[in-house]
Amino acid sequence: xxxxxxxxxxxxxxxxxxxxxxxxxxxxxxxxxxxxxxxxxxxxxxxxxxxxxxxxxxxxxxxxxxxxxxxxxxxxxxxxxxxxxxxxxxxxxxxxxxxxxxxxxxxxxxxxxxxxxxxxxxxxxxxxxxxxxxxxxxxxxxxxxxxxxxxxxxxxxxxxxxxxxxxxxxxxxxxxxxxxxxxxxxxxxxxxxxxxxxxxxxxxxxxxxxxxxxxxxxxxxxxxxxxxxxxxxxxxxxxxxxxxxxxxxxxxxxxxxxxxxxxxxxxxxxxxxxxxxxxxxxxxxxxxxxxxxxxxxxxxxxxxxxxxxxxxxxxxxxxxxxxxxxxxxxxxxxxxxxxxxxxxxxxxxxxxxxxxxxxxxxxxxxxxxxxxxxxxxxxxxxxxxxxxxxxxxxxxxxxxxxxxxxxxxxxxxxxxxxxxxxxxxxxxxx
Numbered sequence: 001x002x003x004x005x006x007x008x009x010x011x012x013x014x015x016x017x018x019x020x021x022x023x024x025x026x027x028x029x030x031x032x033x034x035x036x037x038x039x040x041x042x043x044x045x046x047x048x049x050x051x052x053x054x055x056x057x058x059x060x061x062x063x064x065x066x067x068x069x070x071x072x073x074x075x076x077x078x079x080x081x082x083x084x085x086x087x088x089x090x091x092x093x094x095x096x097x098x099x100x101x102x103x104x105x106x107x108x109x110x111x112x113x114x115x116x117x118x119x120x121x122x123x124x125x126x127x128x129x130x131x132x133x134x135x136x137x138x139x140x141x142x143x144x145x146x147x148x149x150x151x152x153x154x155x156x157x158x159x160x161x162x163x164x165x166x167x168x169x170x171x172x173x174x175x176x177x178x179x180x181x182x183x184x185x186x187x188x189x190x191x192x193x194x195x196x197x198x199x200x201x202x203x204x205x206x207x208x209x210x211x212x213x214x215x216x217x218x219x220x221x222x223x224x225x226x227x228x229x230x231x232x233x234x235x236x237x238x239x240x241x242x243x244x245x246x247x248x249x250x251x252x253x254x255x256x257x258x259x260x261x262x263x264x265x266x267x268x269x270x271x272x273x274x275x276x277x278x279x280x281x282x283x284x285x286x287x288x289x290x291x292x293x294x295x296x297x298x299x300x301x302x303x304x305x306x307x308x309x310x311x312x313x314x315x316x317x318x319x320x321x322x323x324x325x326x327x328x329x330x331x332x333x334x335x336x337x338x339x340x341x342x343x344x345x346x347x348x349x350x351x352x353x354x355x356x357x358x359x360x361x362x363x364x365x366x367x368x369x370x371x372x373x374x375x376x377x378x379x380x381x382x383x384x385x386x387x388x389x390x391x392x393x394x395x396x397x398x399x400x401x402x403x404x405x406x407x408x409x410x411x412x413x414x415x416x417x418x419x420x421x422x423x424x425x426x427x428x429x430x
Contacts, residue, residue, distance in 0.1 A: 026363065028054035029068040030144045030164030031123040035358065038146045039076040040159035050147070050160075055361045056168045057382040059130050067126040067166050069144035071119075076161070079148035087142035087166075088115045088128035130168065140168040180212040198267035204245050204253060206276060207320055207381050211242045216262040225255035228271075230366045230379070247366050247379030248276045248321045279377070281323035282309035284394045284401040292375065293323050299394055299401045306400035313380060314408035320380050321366075324403050326394035327374030335392035336378035336405075337367050342389070351391065360384045360407070384409050 030038050036052045056065055067087065072080040118125040126142070146161030153159065180193060180202070194201040202210075230246035253273035260266050283291025284299040295309050313322045324335060332338035332353050340351040341359050356378070357363045366379035376392075387409040394401040 026054075026056045026059070026063065026065045027068075028056075028066060028164070028166045030054075031068045031070045036164060038070070038144055038162040038164045040146070040149055040151050040161045043158045043160050050162050052162055052164045053361045054164065054166050055385060056166070057362055057364065057385070059168070059170075063130060065128045065130070065166070065168060067128075067142060067144075068123055069126070069164065070123050070146070071121075073122065077146060077149060079146070079150075080161070081145045081148070082124070082126075083143050083145055086117075088126045088140075089117065128168070130170065138170045140166075140170070142166045180210055183213055183215050198265070199270070200268065201270045201272065204249075204271050204273040206245060206249060206273075207247045207317070207379075209242060209244045211240065213240050214259065217259050218262050220257060220259040223256040223258075225257075225271075227251045228253055228255055229368065244381065245273070247381055248279070248368070248377065249273045250368075251275055276321070279321055279323055280311050280313055280319060281321075281325075281377070282311055282394075282401070282403040283325040284309070285325055285327065292325055296325070297401070299326075299328070299396055299399050302399055302401070305398060306402060308402045308404055310404045310406065312406050312408070314384055321377055322405055323375060323377040324392055324394065325373070325375045326392075326401070328394055328396035330374070330376075331393040331395060335376055336390075339390035339392060339405075341391075354390075356390065359388050359390065360386055378405075380407070 027033075028036070030036050030052065036054065038052055041050075056063075059065070065088070069082050070077045070080055072078070114129045116125075116127045128140075143166065144164035147163055149161035151159040227250060228246065229250070232244040233241065252275050253271060255271040257269045257271070258266065259269070279293050281293030281295065283293045283296035285291060286296060286298065288295055288297055293311075295311060297307065297309065311322045313319050322336075324330075332340065336356055338353050339356050339359070341354045342349055342351050345352075357365055360380075361384070362382065364382050366377075366381065368377040368379070369375070384407055388407045390405050390407070392403045392405075394403065
């Protein structure tokens with residue numbers, strides 16, 4: 001019954017928003033999802049975290065955040081709190097550890113059409129659709145705080161509830177050069193656009209966000225745009241929309257969009273991009289540097305039973321994709337969606353299979369595969385807040401090629417930049 005109610009709610013909500021285009025939904029479910037449960041756990045158990053995170057990192061125009069939070073009830077949620085209680089409706093909450101300090105609450109004054117709240121017997125649902133005009137280096141926090149719920153079993157074992165934390169990071173404003181206003185006569189001055197009459201040509205790069213304004217459009221069609229996989233398109237009103245390009249182009253792009261205005265005026269937008277080259281990753285079919293990825297070796301030629309190939313992504317805007325080529329047995333089968341990750345369990349460090357999105361704490365990840373040649377690629381459009389080293393294993397005839405993918409965090413990238421800056425200064429002074 002609860003599931004049916006949630007489905008009906010979802011249908012109602014989407015219809016009430018009148019969503020146009022393709023929208024990404026972020027679900028922070030601390031009630032139905034057992035992987036994000038905030039029920040009491042045994043105090044001191046090292047393989048259980050006391051905080052369950054749900055991070056939405058720089059959503060672009062039109063993306064919707066769902067928060068499902070348990071209500072205060074006897075049992076597992078006896079002292080449950082939603083902080084702030086009117087989460088998403090009108091407040092920016094930071095820092096999230098000082099819930100009773102009024103100075104930490106800032107008015108957002110957002111339009112009511114961007115937020116909804118629904119209450120049920122056992123849980124409540126909060127929603128927020130973030131318009132790009134609020135992308136001004138803010139971090140919105142909401143938390144389902146169950147830490148005050150404590151239990152005892154057998155007079156010895158103490159159990160304490162967990163915290164479900166939603167963090168919406170808005171730290172990348174769209175650059176003015178990426179706002180394409182086709183209603184502005186000065187659009188030809190935009191460095192990203194070439195204008196020839198009513199024809200507009202835009203040079204695209206990987207993982208780039210741009211917003212556009214087009215008025216009085218009654219019809220349109222697209223040609224040669226199928227190669228632009230993972231394009232994110234969001235549209236709220238009749239005139240404005242945003243596009244984020246994918247992290248990788250597999251072919252040269254020559255996508256043509258033709259629009260017809262209500263005055264029967266026709267104009268075209270041609271989006272061009274070059275095929276992505278020099279991809280990070282490990283090819284286990286060719287010597288190092290000869291394969292489709294930067295690193296690798298011929299698996300069947302290694303002298304030992306196993307050998308590690310290390311790849312790095314996330315340290316800069318240009319290093320956001322990595323791939324593996326393994327036309328043999330791949331472990332996990334659905335690498336990179338599933339990866340091997342080292343965890344400490346009962347005092348022992350072991351590699352277990354996890355979803356990459358659970359390790360990094362966000363879902364905004366691109367996955368590509370070519371099963372015919374055993375090639376798989378992962379793209380990270382946003383920076384991870386967490387450093388992670390994950391593995392996939394290529395196995396054949398008793399030989400194992402281990403790809404270790406090291407994913408830099410936004411923090412480690414910042415520290416690396418500072419160290420590089422200091423090094424340059426020291427070299428200059430010397």
